[in-house]
Amino acid sequence: MVSETPSKATNRSVDGSSAEIFISPRFKSAAALAGWDEEDLIIASFVVEDTPERSSSKRRRRSNLLSKTSPPSSGSRRRQRIKQSSNPLPVIDLDEVIRREEEKSAEKKKRKNKETKPETKEEKKAEEDEKILPEEKNTTSVVLPCIDKLRDELSCAICLEICFEPSTTTCGHSFCKKCLRSAADKCGRKCPKCRQLIGNGKYCTVNTVLWNTIQLLFPKEVEAQRASASANFLSKETPTPRDSNHRLRSRNRETALQARLQREDISRLLVSEERSERRRRGGSVRLDQDSDAAFALRLQRQEFASAFGVTAAGATSSSSSSSSSSSDVSLSRARANLRAMASRAARRQ
Amino acid sequence: MMTTPGGSGRFKPLPTAMYAGYSGTASSWVAKTSVSASGKRIQREMAELNVDPPPECSAGPKGDNLYHWIATIIGPSGTPYEGGIFFLDMIFPSDYPFKPPKVVFKTRIYHCNVDTAGNLSVEILRDSWSPALTITKVLQAIRTIFLKPEPFNPALPVIARLYLSDREKHEEVAKEWTLRFAK
Numbered sequence: 001m002v003s004e005t006p007s008k009a010t011n012r013s014v015d016g017s018s019a020e021i022f023i024s025p026r027f028k029s030a031a032a033l034a035g036w037d038e039e040d041l042i043i044a045s046f047v048v049e050d051t052p053e054r055s056s057s058k059r060r061r062r063s064n065l066l067s068k069t070s071p072p073s074s075g076s077r078r079r080q081r082i083k084q085s086s087n088p089l090p091v092i093d094l095d096e097v098i099r100r101e102e103e104k105s106a107e108k109k110k111r112k113n114k115e116t117k118p119e120t121k122e123e124k125k126a127e128e129d130e131k132i133l134p135e136e137k138n139t140t141s142v143v144l145p146c147i148d149k150l151r152d153e154l155s156c157a158i159c160l161e162i163c164f165e166p167s168t169t170t171c172g173h174s175f176c177k178k179c180l181r182s183a184a185d186k187c188g189r190k191c192p193k194c195r196q197l198i199g200n201g202k203y204c205t206v207n208t209v210l211w212n213t214i215q216l217l218f219p220k221e222v223e224a225q226r227a228s229a230s231a232n233f234l235s236k237e238t239p240t241p242r243d244s245n246h247r248l249r250s251r252n253r254e255t256a257l258q259a260r261l262q263r264e265d266i267s268r269l270l271v272s273e274e275r276s277e278r279r280r281r282g283g284s285v286r287l288d289q290d291s292d293a294a295f296a297l298r299l300q301r302q303e304f305a306s307a308f309g310v311t312a313a314g315a316t317s318s319s320s321s322s323s324s325s326s327s328d329v330s331l332s333r334a335r336a337n338l339r340a341m342a343s344r345a346a347r348r349q
Numbered sequence: 350m351m352t353t354p355g356g357s358g359r360f361k362p363l364p365t366a367m368y369a370g371y372s373g374t375a376s377s378w379v380a381k382t383s384v385s386a387s388g389k390r391i392q393r394e395m396a397e398l399n400v401d402p403p404p405e406c407s408a409g410p411k412g413d414n415l416y417h418w419i420a421t422i423i424g425p426s427g428t429p430y431e432g433g434i435f436f437l438d439m440i441f442p443s444d445y446p447f448k449p450p451k452v453v454f455k456t457r458i459y460h461c462n463v464d465t466a467g468n469l470s471v472e473i474l475r476d477s478w479s480p481a482l483t484i485t486k487v488l489q490a491i492r493t494i495f496l497k498p499e500p501f502n503p504a505l506p507v508i509a510r511l512y513l514s515d516r517e518k519h520e521e522v523a524k525e526w527t528l529r530f531a532k
Contacts, residue, residue, distance in 0.1 A: 157481035158446050159386065160393040179446075183480045186447035192481035232385075 144217075154214050157193055158183055162221040164229070166211055167204040171196040180204055295345055299338055306334035387445035391415050394484050406488040408439065416441040418484070419455075422492055424531065429523035430458070430495050433531025437491070438467075439484070449478035452487065459519075459526035461498050461509035469494075470504035 144150065156163045158179035167177040173193040175183070181204060183192050191198050215222050392415065398408055408420035418439040424430030436455040442448040452474055454467035462470045473482060473490055503509035512519045 159390055160397075160483075161389075179480070183447060186444065187478070187480055190479075192479045195477070195479065 147217075150217060154210075154217070161225060162218045163210070163214055164222065164225045165206045166214065168207040168210070169196070169198045169204075171198070174207060174210060177204055177206055295342075299341070302338060302341070303334060306331075306337070387441065387443060388415055390446050391441060397483075398485060403485050403488050403492075406485075406492065408484055408488060411438075416443070416445075418450075420452075420484075420488060422488060422495070424527060425492060425495050428495055429520045430460075430527050430531070433458075433527040435531055439487075446480040449474045449482075450484070450487065452491070457526065457530040459508065459523040460494070461500050461503040461505055461512050462494050464504035468504060470499075470502055472502065 151162065154163055154166075155161060156166070156174075156176040156179050158175050161176075163174060163176050165177040166174040167180050168174045169180070169191050171191050171194050173191055175192065180192075180198075184198065189198050190196065395409065405423040405425065406420065408418055411417045411419045418441070420437045420439055422435045422437065424433035424435065426432075434456070435458060438451075438453045438455055440451040440453075442450070452469055452471075454463050454469070457467075464470070469491065471490060471494060473479070474487065498509075498512055500509035500512045508519070511522075
């Protein structure tokens with residue numbers, strides 16, 4: 001047992017030194033348990049950088065182990081841990097392998113379908129369920145073997161196209177929202193398929209699940225319909241309905257942007273002053289983001305120092321320490337100082 | 350058969366072709382959905398009819414006009430209409446899927462649901478039309494009245510009465526008409 005684990009650990013450690021990204025924290029703990037000291041330091045530094053709370057637990061565990069004599073079950077536990085640790089590496093490969101296999105099988109099926117179309121209907125149906133999932137995962141639409149059936153199922157009975165923003169009636173039939181609305185207007189409030197009474201179509205809502213599924217399965221058709229719809233309604237003031245996913249995504253992006261703005265608010269404010277200065281000088285020098293941020297921080301410190309009467313020399317970094325001022329500088333004086341600093345720094349870069 | 354004015358040998362759907370030409374440049378010129386939507390739907394139905402035609406039926410645009418079709422139904426065997434080829438005219442309204450097509454028999458037929466002008470008394474072509482119905486379904490419905498006339502919803506009550514009272518006589522006359530007009 002004891003002789004086995006170190007050998008494994010050495011293998012792992014060699015791997016780890018070459019490609020440190022693939023080492024899982026669990027493995028690190030396992031290596032630590034095996035008592036590999038030269039690894040220990042590196043691992044510890046790693047872990048501290050990544051997840052401090054985990055490293056502490058590992059250290060605790062290791063110290064426990066060192067103090068105690070190893071219990072009889074610890075060997076098996078160790079092996080388990082190593083097994084688990086080795087999991088993350090092949091998982092990535094497995095995913096790829098599975099995807100590749102699926103693609104291959106899809107191609108095979110396509111070929112098979114071309115040869116014998118009508119006879120494999122039942123088989124197709126059975127495969128439909130398991131096929132849809134990977135299809136929905138990779139949006140690069142692989143042609144499903146049952147795509148024609150799906151197309152029939154998901155097309156609107158009124159316009160005979162793929163349902164665009166499908167709306168489902170109370171009787172369970174789905175049509176394009178627009179088609180259903182005009183059907184209710186022109187043909188009375190009856191379901192076009194089963195003639196059951198339906199609402200007046202004014203309040204019909206999009207069946208989100210169905211709509212998303214359609215968008216995943218028939219992106220081209222949906223896009224074409226959207227393009228034609230936007231072309232038709234360009235003159236009208238009604239905005240073309242966007243898909244919910246897109247809206248959600250854009251909203252998320254917006255909130256993220258806002259959060260970032262809030263975070264960078266102060267630094268931006270500070271930097272803007274410096275930027276305007278540079279613009280006035282007409283310099284074409286472009287600072288990269290990092291130096292910008294660093295400069296902003298410096299300015300911030302400077303302003304803070306001058307505002308609260310601390311000597312600026314103590315607060316500022318070594319590069320801009322020359323612009324020290326006495327403790328009784330007024331606020332306007334500080335601003336002038338800042339501008340001077342900004343111009344100097346920009347010139348230096 | 351009539352030839353439509355300006356009809357070329359090659360099929361060219363008139364209204365949609367016009368709209369397609371203008372849609373890119375002047376979107377305001379494009380008709381307010383109904384016409385182009387109906388054109389689209391009719392084209393789609395035509396494509397589906399070509400791929401999967403209903404049994405003993407055929408249909409297609411008469412000439413250039415996508416909204417004017419001609420259809421044929423072969424009289425089903427086991428009926429007095431057996432072996433006859435019946436021509437029908439189908440005229441689609443501009444708001445087609447929402448209003449039924451106007452179907453008229455061009456071939457004379459002795460049937461209680463078809464009047465002397467060729468108009469049909471079929472409910473789905475009138476009040477119980479649904480936008481989910483297609484040309485295929487209409488043709489199938491017409492084919493079923495060949496197999497099973499509806500004497501209680503007649504276009505010509507005289508024939509309906511004969512159908513109910515003296516079926517043999519009715520069949521005999523119908524067969525004669527088929528022989529005379531539909532072959």
